[in-house]
Amino acid sequence: MVTKNPTPQERRKEQTRRDILENARQMIVRQGVDGLSIRALADQIDYTPGALYKYFDSKDDLIDAVRAASFERLNSFIAMRIQPTNNAAEMLLNGGLAYIEYAALHPQEYFLMFNMESSKATSGEQRDIAMRSLLQIVEFGLMQGEFVAQDDYDAATIAYHCWATVHGIASLQTTILLDERDDFLLLSRVMLQKVIEGFVA
Numbered sequence: 001m002v003t004k005n006p007t008p009q010e011r012r013k014e015q016t017r018r019d020i021l022e023n024a025r026q027m028i029v030r031q032g033v034d035g036l037s038i039r040a041l042a043d044q045i046d047y048t049p050g051a052l053y054k055y056f057d058s059k060d061d062l063i064d065a066v067r068a069a070s071f072e073r074l075n076s077f078i079a080m081r082i083q084p085t086n087n088a089a090e091m092l093l094n095g096g097l098a099y100i101e102y103a104a105l106h107p108q109e110y111f112l113m114f115n116m117e118s119s120k121a122t123s124g125e126q127r128d129i130a131m132r133s134l135l136q137i138v139e140f141g142l143m144q145g146e147f148v149a150q151d152d153y154d155a156a157t158i159a160y161h162c163w164a165t166v167h168g169i170a171s172l173q174t175t176i177l178l179d180e181r182d183d184f185l186l187l188s189r190v191m192l193q194k195v196i197e198g199f200v201a
Contacts, residue, residue, distance in 0.1 A: 013055075016055065017055050019045055020041070020045065020047075020052060020055055020056070020062070021062075021065055021066055021069055023041055023044050023045050024036060024041055024062055024063075024066050025066050025069065025070070025109070027040070027041060027044070028063075028066060028108055028109075028112065029106075029108045029109070032108065033063060033108075033111075033112060033116070036059065036062075036063065038052055038059055038062075063112070064119045064120060066112060067112045067113055067116070067119065068120075070106070070109040070110075070112055070113050071113055071130070073102075073106075073109070074099070074102050074109075074113070074130070075129050075130055075133070077098055077101075077102045078095045078098045078099060078102070078130075078133070079133070080098075081094045081095060081097070081098035082094050082095045082098070082137070087146070088137055088138070088140050088141030088144060088146045088147060089141065089146055089147075089196050089200055091137045091140075091141075092134075092137055092138075092141075092162055092192075092196055093189070093192055093193060093196060095133075095134070095137070096162060096165070096166040096188075096192045097185065097188060097189060097192065099166045099167075099170060100166055100169050100170045100173065100184075100185065100188050101185060102170075103170035103171075103173060103174050104170075104173055104174065104184070104185070107174040110170065110174050111174070114167070114171070115171075131159070131163070134159045134162060134163060135155060135156060135159045137159075138155045138158045138159045138162070139155050142155055145201055146200060146201060147199045147200060147201060148199060148200075148201040149199075150199075153199070158199055161195065162195065162196075165191070165192065165195050166188075166192065169188050169191065169192075173188075
């Protein structure tokens with residue numbers, strides 16, 4: 001199958017869309033999601049508000065695109081941390097710590113991803129990629145004999161257990177425990193190791 005190269009006009013349009021998304025993300029990081037203003041965003045990138053609606057149908061549509069892009073960045077951040085090893089337990093540990101670290105580094109984006117109403121971004125491709133990747137690591141560990149499934153505690157249950165653990169830790173760290181502990185990442189490592197030990201063969 002021959003892939004058609006994008007035209008200069010298509011490349012410019014895609015670059016403009018990325019610029020809009022990045023500036024919207026930065027505005028949300030600085031001022032929160034309620035501080036995102038289409039007019040202010042348009043002024044910032046030297047566009048008219050009406051021109052922005054050529055790329056996004058509404059403010060909610062723009063926010064959802066920022067959320068989807070945040071999932072993509074999180075997935076890339078985790079992927080970089082789990083690539084150096086073929087040990088499933090290390091993959092789970094490194095991936096979980098990456099998830100927690102990303103939330104600590106980008107609390108506003110983490111809020112966007114997980115603490116707003118469900119949308120196409122939170123049920124879309126990037127979220128599915130995250131779950132599939134986690135499930136594949138668990139299945140790899142079971143196949144290699146590193147992990148053991150017990151009764152109805154199968155691969156999917158182990159994967160959800162891991163996700164629930166790191167999500168809970170990340171949520172605590174970005175809300176009620178924000179700035180309370182400097183050693184939270186170290187504590188997170190200890191907690192995740194204990195969880196993973198529970199299904200290591």
